Amino acid sequence: MPLHNNILPNIAVTDFAKLLLNYSTDGILLTDSTGLVIAINKRFSKLFQIPASEVLGSNVLELVKQGAWSPNLFQRVVQKKKTLSVIQTTRSGRSILATGTPIFDDVGKLLYVLFNDRDMSLQSVLENDSTQSVEVVINADAKVEHFVPETQQYTLSGIVVKSNIMKKQLNLALQVAKFPVPVLLTGESGVGKTMFARFIHDQSPRRKGPFIAINCGAIPDQLVESELFGHTGGAFTGATAGGKKGRIQAADKGTLFLDEISELPYILQVKLLQFLETSQIYPVGGTRPIKVDCTVIAATNRNLASMMANKLFRDDLYFRLNGMPIELPPLRKRADEIPSLAQFFLEQYSTRFGLEASLTPEALNELAQLPFKGNVRELSHLIQRLLIATGGGKLTVEHVHEWATTKTIDTLSHLPHYDGTLSQQVSQFEKDIIQQTIEESGSQAEAAKILGVHQSTLSRKL
CATH class of the missing domain: 3.30.450.20 (PAS domain)
Known part of the structure; x- marks a missing residue:
């Protein structure tokens, strides 16, 4: 014009x-x-x-x-x-x-x-009573992720929220980021706890400091203490000459993210509690305390109240970590966000793979009907799978039907037959469940997260 x-x-x-x-x-x-x-x-x-x-x-x-x-x-x-x-x-x-x-x-x-x-301000955007989705970019590549293998570093760079409950929780995370208090993120596996932890760090006064993430369930029990607290030279057989800085110390002036905190061995929970109370650590083999100033964010998909009742998690550690609880609801309880999330993942992965792709309205509607037991992580993997399988172009409802892992199964007619004692049959059943989850998720580590068990426990049952 x-x-x-x-x-x-x-x-x-x-x-x-x-x-x-x-x-x-x-x-x-x-x-x-x-x-x-x-x-x-x-x-x-x-x-x-x-x-x-x-x-x-x-x-x-x-x-x-x-x-x-x-x-x-x-x-x-x-x-x-x-x-x-x-x-x-x-x-x-x-x-x-x-x-x-x-x-x-x-x-x-x-x-x-x-x-x-x-x-x-982001706060005013989140408090605005609107049905529009809000995308917040996470500076995932802005700072070095110490001690985190390249394959485990964050690849997606944002949080997308649309539902009122998620806007409320993101706004709560925004508020707590201003204060140096512990945060406990809870919710099912795959709901976005890691991205929320990263968001809190990025919005905090410590955003220019390190963000140190450690999965408490991915480290063998015998190595957890030295990985968290470090060790002095000669502290034990095989110890690094000259000693090694632990991940807690590496988080000084930044943020320490303890994922799967429920998997931390009970014997080490008291040592973590001591650090939270004194802001000091003692490396394995060390006698002199080291001062560490960092914000602690913990996350779990387990029921900590039940674990405390069964003496699997310390009450005092729970109350210390629970400075500000933030519960993230499963995707099935905020299905209106699925189309926005699907479009977001499509943009992210198509850019990474160098593909041009779009989802038809029918495909988006079909995605919104799926239960997504693996939550946002499952949706992300499905979009990635669709792009790889089709090579881009228009992603249709037929593609979604073909590649979605969720299927309706007549459970009673497909129950396998097991032999032996009750204990032996339970063991066979567990093995089948684990193998099926590994096939669907693509790795033992991912399967362990979905099933809510330590990876070493999962490997032992195979």
Whole structure:
């Protein structure tokens, strides 16, 4: 549409542009197709507290690397070729609702990307009684994940919420992030506890410090103490010469995330409690305390109340960890989020695999009807499976039917026959359940999470 159709004849286009640059209450930034900043308005400089001289002529990718704001929105807009919005954080910690819009010429060539930035805190977005989904980017690649193998590092970079209950829980996480108190995340396997832990760290005053994640159920019992608390040289046979820093110490000035806290051996729970009460640790073989200042986030999919009743988890440790409890509901109780999550995962994986893909409305509706016993993790894996199996393109309801692992089974008519004593038959039944879960999840570690047992226990029963 010609410009003159949007402006009355008595005002010049140049005057209109000057008014926008000088008086708009939203920040405006314009880049070329490579990310080079070619124009900003006064409000942008004020919002981001950065002079125009440092922005004009610079590339937004370099500005993000320098910490002017995060996360980077430019690349996502260019890759997806559509308008996208995220919550960005400025150097001073201010939250900005940023919207990037790609601008093309008549033949579809990208010319510019226009950014509109509004001073709107994440809290106000979450408290807004709206049915729109909210996507919050997690800076998963911003800091080094000490002690976490590359294959276990976070690959997905955001949280998507739409239901009121999840907006409420995310807002609660946002509030508790301001304070150095322990947080206990509970919920079924796959509901997003790890991403919530990462979000709390990213929103906290310690966000520039390390985020140290440890799965208490993935380390052999005999190594847990030295992995958590470290050890001195010669503390035991095979100890690292010169000693080794534990993961708690590595989290100093940052956040320690204890996943599957229910799997921590009972004998070590008192030592963890001592650290939580004194902020000091004693490495294995050491006699001098080491001061550690970090925020502790714990997570579990187990019923800790039942474990306490059976003397499997210490009451005093529970009350110390339960500084702020946050329960994440299963996906089946917030099915209205499934389409938004599916679209999010589709974008993430199609970008990673270099594929173009879309979900038909019928496919999205079918996804919303599935029970997803593995919760968000199962949905994520299903979208990944659909992309790999189809090679991209339109993902239809037939594809969902073919690749969804959930099937209706007449359980009574398919019960296997077992022989032997009751104990022997129970053992055979457990083995079948474990093998089936491993086949569906793809690994013993994943199966252990779904079944809620220690990986070593699972291996022993095979």
